[in-house]
Amino acid sequence: MSEEKSKKKYYDQVSVGNRTKQRAYFVQNHDKNRMFEELLKTLKEKKILLFVKSKRRADELVEYLASKDVTVLCAHGNHRASQIDERAAAFNTQKSGVFITTDKIFEKLTFDGIEVVMSYDLPLEAGDYFKRLILVDEKGEGIAFVDPEDEATLARIEHMMKCEMQEEELEGFLHTKLEQVPVKDKTKKPRHKKVQQRAKRKAEIKSKWVPAK
Secondary structure, eight states, rough: OHHHHOOOOOOOOOOHHHEEEEEEEEGGGHHHHHHHHHTTTOOOOOOEEEOOSSHHHHHHHHHHHHHOOOOOEEETTSSOOOHHHHHHHHOOOOSEEEEOOOHHHHTTTOSOOOOOOEEEOOOOTTHHHHHHHGGTTTEEEEEEEEEEGGGHHHHHHHHHSSOOEEEETTOOOOOOOOOOOOOOOOOOOOHHHHHHHHHHHHHHHHHHHHHOO
């Protein structure tokens, strides 16, 4: 009896998080497409389920990859139920490839043979990250893109799983600054010292992730 208990496998957040390989890449939103394109070259033979936060984001990524001659499958809320089911079924028959979806659609589908769960966007609810990761529990890996705005979400995820994602850099990848059209600054001045400290902290984070020109 004691031997059976020792072999029992647990599927709580802490257990799955600690026994499943995970890695995080710090990258700003406007650089995610390029980073995924480069990272995909190292995952050619893998079966990847990629999560984005919105239908628009999914379409933009599909369009970008198509411009680079990369074909993927995608399913989100703007697609008919029959289309979603057909694409998921087609993906399940593949040995490798990429399927792009959202957490909402993912809840309705069943996937087989997933080797990599890719969080192109971290989920709005930290607990949803675990629902993604359990797909590759122990046998695969989780990869996450972390934008400066996602720092708090990443901290919550790591706290829930009692482990940290391994932080990695993509060799040769050049981070770029987002070109913005100058607009009149309507930002109110911070009224409290705590607000000023948060603003300073955010600026420090961005300065580390975006090489100074």
